[in-house]
Every structure is written in structure tokens, then in C-alpha cells.
Amino acid sequence: MMTRFNRLSVCLAVLASALAACVATGAGSARAAEQTAKFYLVGTGPGDPDLVTLRAVRVIQEADLVFCSESLKGRFASHLGGKEVRHVAWYLFQYYGQDPAKLEGQQRRRCEELAEQRSRFVAQVRQAMQQGKRIAVLDSGDPLIYGPLAWCLEEFEDLDPVVVPGLSCFNAANAALRRGVTTGEHTKSVILTATDFRGTTDTIDKLSVHRSTMAIFTMKAEFKEFIKRLSVNYPPETPVAVVKHAGYAEKEEVVQGTLATIVDQLGAEGLPFEYMIYVGDFLTHRYKQVPPRD
Numbered sequence: 634m635m636t637r638f639n640r641l642s643v644c645l646a647v648l649a650s651a652l653a654a655c656v657a658t659g660a661g662s663a664r665a666a667e668q669t670a671k672f673y674l675v676g677t678g679p680g681d682p683d684l685v686t687l688r689a690v691r692v693i694q695e696a697d698l699v700f701c702s703e704s705l706k707g708r709f710a711s712h713l714g715g716k717e718v719r720h721v722a723w724y725l726f727q728y729y730g731q732d733p734a735k736l737e738g739q740q741r742r743r744c745e746e747l748a749e750q751r752s753r754f755v756a757q758v759r760q761a762m763q764q765g766k767r768i769a770v771l772d773s774g775d776p777l778i779y780g781p782l783a784w785c786l787e788e789f790e791d792l793d794p795v796v797v798p799g800l801s802c803f804n805a806a807n808a809a810l811r812r813g814v815t816t817g818e819h820t821k822s823v824i825l826t827a828t829d830f831r832g833t834t835d836t837i838d839k840l841s842v843h844r845s846t847m848a849i850f851t852m853k854a855e856f857k858e859f860i861k862r863l864s865v866n867y868p869p870e871t872p873v874a875v876v877k878h879a880g881y882a883e884k885e886e887v888v889q890g891t892l893a894t895i896v897d898q899l900g901a902e903g904l905p906f907e908y909m910i911y912v913g914d915f916l917t918h919r920y921k922q923v924p925p926r927d
């Protein structure tokens with residue numbers, strides 16, 4: 634016969650084992666969350682959506698939560714159906730890692746404002762990771778070639794982020810030019826560069842000393858200014874090309890000339906954000922040189 638004391642100890646034992654099971658399940662689900670949670674920075678290619686890689690598509694399709702710009706949301710709508718998609722601003726890299734206390738006025742305010750926006754995004758990512766979600770942050774082109782979201786890799790270093798490489802607009806623009814970009818008449822090196830950002834020492838005029846081929850990511854900078862800087866070291870007859878909207882079958886366009894002619898060739902027409910400048914003799918190089926006349 635069960636005494637009152639015995640019944641109490643049975644109850645306590647049942648309670649303890651239920652509690653242990655709960656703790657174990659909690660730990661188990663935390664472990665499971667750790668196992669499924671993953672952070673991906675995904676390159677989605679330039680231009681038309683069919684320039685995305687199969688790997689990027691798979692990662693997007695398997696993601697529980699996607700962060701991207703409005704334009705990428707539209708471009709990849711067919712892969713995003715039914716998914717939770719949130720906006721991430723491209724400009725969050727600005728002032729990343731800087732101490733606002735060391736800045737003044739407008740710069741300080743902007744630095745603080747962006748730090749706030751960034752921390753909201755970071756909190757969303759960390760919370761989703763704790764819930765075991767797979768997160769895909771999408772960028773256009775390749776995320777590690779002038780990619781504005783590359784700072785995420787430092788911020789989420791502890792989450793062991795994975796990068797899915799993408800085709801860069803550099804690749805698409807090379808294709809539009811239909812020339813081997815590494816095969817110049819007298820050069821075989823290519824410098825990928827951008828507008829001369831404040832504080833950088835590798836400015837365009839310094840880089841152009843060897844007259845290597847240059848592919849310039851223009852980032853809204855003034856076109857004439859690029860040509861002026863390039864003209865410091867490249868002779869005026871150096872071939873130049875402007876590639877607009879590389880990778881978009883319907884609107885891709887190439888304008889080719891020389892340093893001396895390109896500004897007039899483009900005239901007063903405005904240039905889109907998505908354009909690159911190429912300079913170098915690869916643009917006119919031909920394997921089969923025309924034999925000299927006697």
C-alpha cells in the first residue's frame with residue numbers, strides 16, 4: 634500500500650523528470666536552431682535575372698527570411714513568392730565602424746542616424762538566427778566587388794556567414810565589349826577601380842602610370858572628371874569605351890572612342906547609374922593584324 638510519503642516522492646520524481654525533459658527539449662531546440670540557422674550574403678548578378686547563378690537561386694529558395702532592395706525584390710519576384718522579404722538599405726556601410734564622437738555637425742548626425750538604422754537591421758538578423766532561420770541578404774553583381782553590403786561579413790563574423798559569389802557587372806560589360814579584357818596590344822593587366830574616394834591613395838591618375846587596362850565602377854561621379862584624370866597619363870588616342878546597363882538584353886549599350894573623342898561622342902546625354910568606363914588598347918586589339926601594304 635502506498636503511504637502519503639511514497640505518493641509525494643512519486644509526484645516529485647514525475648515533476649523532476651518532466652522538468653528535465655523540458656530543459657532537454659529547450660536545449661535541443663536551441664541546438665536545432667543553431668544547426669539550421671545560416672547567414673548568406675548572395676550575389677545575384679548584374680542586369681537581367683537570368684544572370685543569377687543556380688547556387689544563388691537555391692539559397693534564395695531555401696531562405697526563411699530575405700533582405701534586399703526594392704529593385705532586387707522586383708527582379709527576383711518569381712523566386713521570392715510567399716517568403717518573408719524585408720528591406721535593407723545599401724548605404725548602411727557609410728560610417729560603419731566610425732565613432733560619432735570623433736565627428737562634428739552634419740557628419741556626426743548622419744553617423745548616429747546610420748548607426749541606429751544598422752542596429753535595427755542587425756537586431757532583426759540576430760533574432761531570426763536565434764529562431765533557427767536561414768537568412769539571405771541579396772546584393773546585385775558580386776557582393777565583394779564594390780559591394781555595399783560587404784560590411785555584414787564583419788558584423789556577423791561570429792555567425793560564420795557564407796558568401797555566394799555573383800557575376801559582376803564587370804563580367805557583363807566585358808561580354809558587351811566582346812574583347813578579351815586581359816589581352817591588350819601592349820598590356821595584360823586590368824585594374825578594377827572606382828571614383829577617387831576621399832582619402833584613398835591609389836587615385837586614377839597614379840594608377841594609370843603603366844597604362845594598364847582600367848575598368849572603372851563610376852558610382853555617380855562626374856564623367857568628364859574621369860576623362861580629365863585619365864588624360865594625365867594615357868595618350869589622347871587611347872581607346873575608351875562606356876558600357877551602359879551591362880547584362881540587360883533590352884538596354885545594354887556600348888559607346889567607343891578615344892580619350893580625345895569620347896566626351897563629344899556622348900554629348901549632353903546623361904549617363905545612368907549603371908555604367909562603366911573602360912580604357913586600354915585591348916579595345917582595339919585584333920589577333921589577326923592587318924598586314925602592312927607594300
Ligand SMILES: C[S@@+](CC[C@H](N)C(=O)[O-])C[C@H]1O[C@@H](n2cnc3c(N)ncnc32)[C@H](O)[C@@H]1O
Nearest residue numbers: 774775778801802850851852878879907908909
Ligand atoms: C556599388 S557598385 C556595385 C558593383 C557590383 N557589386 C558588381 O559586382 O557588379 C555600382 C557601380 O557598378 C557599376 N554597375 C553596376 N551595375 C552595372 C551594370 N549593369 N552595367 C554597367 N555598370 C554597372 C556602375 O559603375 C555603378 O556605379
